Amino acid sequence: MKYLCVLFLVLLFVRISAQQDNYFEKWYNADECKLPQNTIKSIVKDKFGFIWLSTDDGIARFDGKNFLTYDVNIPSVENRTLLIEGSADDDWLFTFYNSGEIPSLISRRGFSVISDKNSSSFKKLKPYGEENLWKLLKETSEKIKKGRYYFFITKKEFYYIDHYRLFYQKDGKSRFIRDLNDYTYFRFFILGDQLFYLKNPSLIEKIEKTGEIKQCQTGITEKEDFEFFINTANKQLLIMNNNKVYVIEYKNNTILSTQICDSKTLKNLSITCMYYDHTTRTLILGTVSQGFLVMRKNFINTYSAPNQTIFNAIAPYSNKEVITGDGDIFNSNGYVKTLPFPNKDPYGILPLNDNAGFILKNEHSLILWSQGKARTIRNFGKKTVVRGISNTITGNKIWVSLASDKDFIGYIIIENQKIIKEKFYAINVPVRGITQVNNDELLLTAHNGLYLFNEKKSTRKTLIKNKTFRSINNNGDNLFWVQTYGKGLYLYKDGKIYEPPQKNNVLSAIHSVIDDGLGYYWLSSNKGLFQVKKESLLNYYLHRNAGIYIYKYSRKDGLLTLEFNGGGNINGLMHDGSIIFPSMNGMVYINSRNAFPVTSGKDYYLDRIAINEKEKNISGTLSLENNFGYVKIFVDYTNFGHQGNDYIEYQIDDNKWQPLSDNKVISINSLTNGNHEIHVRKLKDFSSDYHYKTLHVFVKPAFWETALFRLAAIVVLLLIFYSFYRIRLKQIEKESFILNAKIDERTRELKETIGSLSKTREELYAQLYRQKKLVAAISHDIKSPLKFINMSTEILMDTIDDGYYEKKVIGSIRESSAQILEFIDSTITYNKIFIYDNYKTRENIMLRNFIFQRMRLFENTAEFKSIQIQNNIGSSDVLISNPDVLSIVIHNILDNAIKYTDQGFIYIYGITNECRYHLVIEDTGLGMSEEELKQAEDFSGSRLGMKIVKELLPLIDVSFNIESKKGEGTKMILTFTV
Template sequence: MDNGLPQNSIKDIVKDKYGFIWLSTDNGIVRYDGAGFQTYSKLPIDNFHFGGFYGNIHSDSIILYNDYEENKILINKRTPKIIQKKYPDYTGKVFYWSGRILERPKNKKIEAELQYLIKTGNDKYHIYREKVFYTDKKGEKKRICTLPKANRYNIFISNNTLFIIDSKNRETRRIFRESVITDKTPTLFNDPNTKIYWQQLTDQTFIIHNDDIYLVSYHKNELKLHFVTRYENFANYRFGCMYYDAKYNRLYLGSSIKGLNIVQLTQFHTARKNLPYVDDVSYASLPFSDNTIIDALGYQYTKYGAIKEHKFGSNEKYYMLYDNDGNIMYKRKNMIFKRHKSSGYVTADSILFKGKTSNGVFRSFGLYGISETDFINSSLHLFSDSNLKKAAFSFKYQGIINNFIKYNNHDLLVGSTHGLYLTSLDTRKTVLIKRFNVKNIVKTRDGNIWITTNKEGIFLLKQKKLFKIPLDEQHYLESAHDILDDPFGYYWISSNNGLFKVSRQQLLRSFENNNSPVIYYRFTKKDGLLTNEFNGGSVPNAHLLPNKEMVFPSMEGFVFFDPAKVRTYYPEKNTIFIERVKIGREAITPFHQHINLENDYKSADIFIDLPYYADSSNLKIEAKIDYQDRKWEKIEAGNQRKYTLRNLGPGKYTLHIRVLISPNGEYQYQTVTFEIKPLFYQTKFFKIVLFLFLSLIVILIILNTTKFIRKMNKVLKKKVSNMSQELQETSQDLENAKKSIQKESEYQNKFLEAVNHDLTTPIRFIAMLAEKLNEEKDSEVQKEYFEGIHQTSEELYKFTLTLKEYNKLYATNIVFEETGFSLNEIFEFKQRLFDIIAKKKNNQIEIRSQNDILCFINKGIIACIIHNIIDNAVKYSNDSIITLFAEQNGERISLQIADTGNGMTDEQLLYYNAIYRNTDDKKTPFKDSGFGLHMVIQLIKKINAEIKFTKNTPTGTIVEISLKNKN
């Protein structure tokens, strides 16, 4: 019940003509398809305690009854139905034989009124009070024999012949119509410890003796037993029915208390030592006879297990080989042992290799190889014979060497954990073909060379080029171990998760056409293997024995099998049925090719019913919906094989489902149409009406809009003239704004030039003092230079604090300020700034203003003007007195800055006075020098002041500025 059965009492088992397994239980009828159980327990009856199956499988008529034969059930077309009985099946005197054990209670006779009726075709046999009667086709009833009294009779039919077994007297009666033959020879059939199971509908008879299960056949007047399997403690499980599925090699056992037991009869034999405290993890081996192998520990195996121990000792399991004389060579740490064939592999020689750690011993086409490694790099030493005395070749490789083969007469192919290498025996040069972790290099009997890797897949080497083979869907072949080809056109590949079989033709064709399908069949524990994990990393790893059996090492022992007898399973054609659907949470309902779904459906499960009893990973079911899916979508073949519809809009759809039914890529296709009903507003009629209604609305809107537009045109014409005038005014405003922005840009450029100009002189002076300080040795003079640098730097720092105000000089429109400032304060600040510089040129700056005058003109502009004039006087004067003077006459202020230095030339005086008088600044040509005075003249014009450049007597220049001090 834990696996989906409705009840743990299995009464009978049968397989119908479509391949489905049917179970009779005490709580309903069950159909099994290899994945899950479909229980029919909601039939319109009250009694769900069912008995045995009757009827005819080939005519699709399987019949069973519930207790007391209250109801008769017919299983037809994969569905149980209640049918009306035309006549009583149970008269109180006739019992229709269920097909299994006939026995009566101990110390009691069969009741006189109870008869046993057995039908075989047109023949009938009655057993009544130890008498056996035969009724022929004409209805004539004859007594043919009398049975000796016994506590129990075992009865079965095979090939239309009735067998009555008397275990007490060890007699076997064979009855065919009126012929009765009694055999008193003790056999397994009439052994008291034998139990017989017979199901007439399936025509199967089983004999169980000492836990061995046999299948009975009768041919040419001879009963034969075919061993099926051994089931430990068979009698403890109270099995009451049995069925053997020859196609899938499965045995079904029904218990009256423990449910259903499915025994997968293996196609494989795993040979083990079965010794306490000794593991069966297997690696390298060698063929030892037609049907045996031997491993590095000396154990000899057949497919049934270890049969002899040759006591080779405790050796490494990974490397073995035969030398030219048939001696067995294997490895133990840094020693190579050679066990002599001539002594029956009793005596052995050993060879010790000193130095690095010995890793492996190999042989390929007459070359013997020994690899040594420091686990970073490895050396491969090649010898021409098995004495291993003197190496003919030695090569070095990165990584640990796992195998090598002689590729041809001139080249070696070497695989290591670092990559695949090709080494020339002629030039002794090595080329790295590809960098990956090589597990094994295999040359199959068809001449192809395969490279198995760790996590990179399998590669075919052709003409020194690698071609990667397609992987299986689960990518288990990323870390395959070994490859063998059988005589029937297939490759067998071992991996860490199963044994794979693939068509040689498909695999090789995939290299020519990437779209060519490659179908892998995977064998696992469900096929009878003890483990899914095979082993690799050993040389040699797998064999094809002389008796045509294959051997692969695994974690549980050596796996033997005959590739000719191992079957692969695919669904049979025409056994795929799509006829059940489950919509939302409703019950499963049948349908025929078409499904109607309401618009509010949440999901719909469409079941794909097919009898498949092998590993579901080999079952390939795909689906796609027309105009929805471009590619086939794989359906997971789990406990329920189904396709779920979700999130589809209203409409008609076609679902295509295909199932792989052969290893050649043949599919069986099925289609299901379904329709999702639209809501009223999703119908075509509604959409047409809606379209017409919207069209009418649009037409009305257009008409009203046209009328409104005509009325508005009249109003707009009046507004156009007004707007034209407004546009002209707006255009003029935009032009003015453009000029303002252009002027602002010019102001910004001039500001940068002004800052650059005003900083040049003090910075140049600091640089000059620093240079002289570096050259001066006198400490007093150095101190004076330090003071000069300090004072100039401090004044320069104060000046930089006013740069923010400097930036506003050209952009500002504010010429006059509300609060006045002292002109003497400006004079004193500039005097301190330039004093040290002036002294170095023997210049003296004096302030001669008698009174402190308050000035209301923009302080930043005035400071900039004074700064630049003093800067020019200091820069171009030596041994000069620079005087700063200011006086106020009414609303005007006169500023005078004079020097007694070299002064301006006549040409310069004429030039700068002309610049001031020029009203168009853009047409004034600037000279290469004197930018500071150009800037002063621009600022003078900005504040509507006057400036005049004249000669000083006897030498120097006087700059007079007249300011209108408007408060």
């Protein structure tokens, strides 16, 4: 028992210590960021929210992420600065270089060194230089203490002491207040518009404008580490005492000392200056050699049980405590104890009415925990699995979903630790989450959809199908938030389901939506913890607003993990003023009444740019040269919290909105000449409204794009065209004269040519007449004797018996004479074709019979050479062509085929291919080599017959092709268009 007590005390100490040290802390130094130097002399927040730091190596402006540094840029002057003083409210801050000799001004978020001794700014600021040095050094010699020192309320209203005499000045009018002998100048400070003096840690004097001095107690007892830090520009007094930091405020005529920090980190720090931001509750401490530290007490705490860090379902245990499905009890200070729950199932716990105990979900049963004991109140058997229980009790009904061979939902009613009634319904869907919507209806989530069950009618209605839904939570109103497995957050309200308006990664995996009663929802998910304004989220769903500001918390805010759990019947709740969520690493407590999310500054600025890495400030329209190179537009704003909560986009002209990069820079490397608009919009904190700004950009045209250049170019072109016109006109006149002379000459030559052509025509007519006479002579004088020979041989054939050799010879004579007659007819026909142009006539040709007629002329020759000619043309094949020309062509082809074939075959057949008809005459004769084939195709070296074929085929629109191999025969293909 002794050891258990010791262990308990150790755990308690560790928990309390962890709670005291629950601060966000981040160091900034010259080694890890762009801070110019690690000795910080003063920290001041300007009117626009930017932090200014004076160091031993220049001035730096800090926006929460990035530093903008400034140097003195005077070769003979060190970059060492003094204190930053002035009035931040008036946007009038100043510091000094060279031990107070060279002033510099901080105004409109910019910094400038005033080195011109004749300027009015130099003359106004120079008197404050020496006192600035003494305030930094805190010199206490009598001579220095008698000097003049200023304490500004505004730029034109201030106090000052001179030789221990206090004065008040406003609008150029000064009046004496009183003597303050032996008062130390660096203990005066301003709060509001009142002057105070720090007498000691427990006593502050208020010095009225009438000269009256009132003493105010601080309630602080001085310790060894007591130090005070006066920030004149921000009108602050901060006291560090006993390792704690207090901010001194004056409210309702009373001095208040509020503890703002109690961190062990402060111990042994050499602190030089402080600034406390009331809005973000952030403390910034400057040090001698370590840079500066940003601190903020977290309002989120994470607690663990001794043997447990992963938690699921939770429920209220008492007015100030919650309990988990494992039996672990927590309050706002951390872990309390663990109840010995049997058969632990961390995913289901439901408190009974009137503090009668808890119903615990088990695999096959429901367990009642009451009065420190557990017992099974309902066993469903090993074949039935308890899939889920409801997250609320309505009318003493506890709803349960079961899975066996069928899926069921039902309820039990418990009184006096006994089930007095139960009823179950076959539901036929695997229900996981159950929530009572009204007296008759329940909202059901399942792996295959979202359903509405009417208990009174025992009916099930499908709201959404084919999506995996997980759980439901309600905050006691008519809004039911339905969670899914990565498919978004749904809203059920007044009988209507609202889907996520658009794809939103933040809302894709929400586990619970808790109303803090202060106008905000807190959302847990497996991607983090989020806060959103209730009104904005509802408008996002109900009215489909385009934008929504959702604040994301990080580990720096007190979380040990960003993954929360959502598998239980209750995944989050509001209890005793705290929002409580179970997570994968601890129970998360959120002090919602003291929550202060650190958002970015309300305003942002577009007046700083860099052209090719050379920075400058602009006002109004940004004017760029045509070949400007590379432009950076800095979007300046402050954010001392989580940088991922900046919702800023930009648009160039009418292009698509783009998210601003993490470095807060809009980069442009190409713009056409002319006017452009760069639009920037920032989503207002916890709102659906945007804050828009527009930067007008003008890109100067190149010299060739200016109106003057274009006008000059047009004039020059017109002059060139006119010059060309004049030159061309003269050239045309000259050419016209030469042309007329040539025309006259050509006219004479043409007359001579016409005369010569007329004579030639008469000669041609005479030749044609003689050719006609020749054809007639051939027809009469040659054909007649041949016909007589042919007739005579026929008579002789009839008088000679068949067995005699003479009859065979006479038959050959008859055939030869017939061939000669046919050749003469073909020759005559060939000549008539060209003489009388009768090749143009076309008629239908029955091709098979036409081929037979041509074959008869070669029967004897073929028989003599033992050649068989086969006519395989179809009986229905008809061609439209000139029969005279086609007859001559086929005659010549057959003649060649017989001539180069011995004891073989000649095949004649047709092939129809689409709109073509191919007439093929194929022999098995000698064939041709490649060289012979090439000569045959271009008819170089060919004999008269093939040359005639070449001349005649184009007349009847027939193409040809020759295929042949040496020793295998020749194939002649005539192609007709059908």
